[in-house]
Amino acid sequence: MMKILLLQGANMAYLGKRQPEIYGTTTAAELDEMLLRRARELGVELDIYYTHIEGEAIGRIYRAADEGIDGLLMNPAGFIHAGYALRDCLRSMRFPCVEVHMSNIDKRGLKSVTAETARGVIAGFGLRSYLMGLDALLDLIKDEKPAKGKKK
Numbered sequence: 001m002m003k004i005l006l007l008q009g010a011n012m013a014y015l016g017k018r019q020p021e022i023y024g025t026t027t028a029a030e031l032d033e034m035l036l037r038r039a040r041e042l043g044v045e046l047d048i049y050y051t052h053i054e055g056e057a058i059g060r061i062y063r064a065a066d067e068g069i070d071g072l073l074m075n076p077a078g079f080i081h082a083g084y085a086l087r088d089c090l091r092s093m094r095f096p097c098v099e100v101h102m103s104n105i106d107k108r109g110l111k112s113v114t115a116e117t118a119r120g121v122i123a124g125f126g127l128r129s130y131l132m133g134l135d136a137l138l139d140l141i142k143d144e145k146p147a148k149g150k151k152k
Contacts, residue, residue: 004044
């Protein structure tokens with residue numbers, strides 16, 4: 001079974017309460033349930049981790065690498081502004097990463113410092129950004145796994 005880590009960065013735990021005009025009223029718990037349900041449908045193990053502290057995010061990514069995860073889905077959220085240590089951590093990872101944002105950060109004049117480490121960025125589709133990101137990540141993982149019995 002494929003193992004995916006979803007890393008939710010600074011301020012995402014307050015989803016549904018924080019700036020509903022941008023992020024809507026769906027809570028973090030409701031988003032988690034939606035994603036866990038989708039993961040079950042796809043036969044994927046999804047671990048969801050929230051943190052407001054960049055060092056904790058880095059530690060969780062390193063631990064996930066040691067645990068053998070297949071890919072990282074990440075909304076760096078507040079870490080997009082100055083998450084250089086997180087970016088450096090991600091540069092050393094061998095598994096694919098897809099970055100997601102509920103809002104169109106480019107339209108809002110924001111630049112993600114972590115985006116350069118991602119295989120792709122999906123932004124501006126609200127909660128659907130997560131579903132699209134999960135699907136894209138699974139496709140990347142499947143494309144990168146060598147066919148059984150063949151060397152890559």
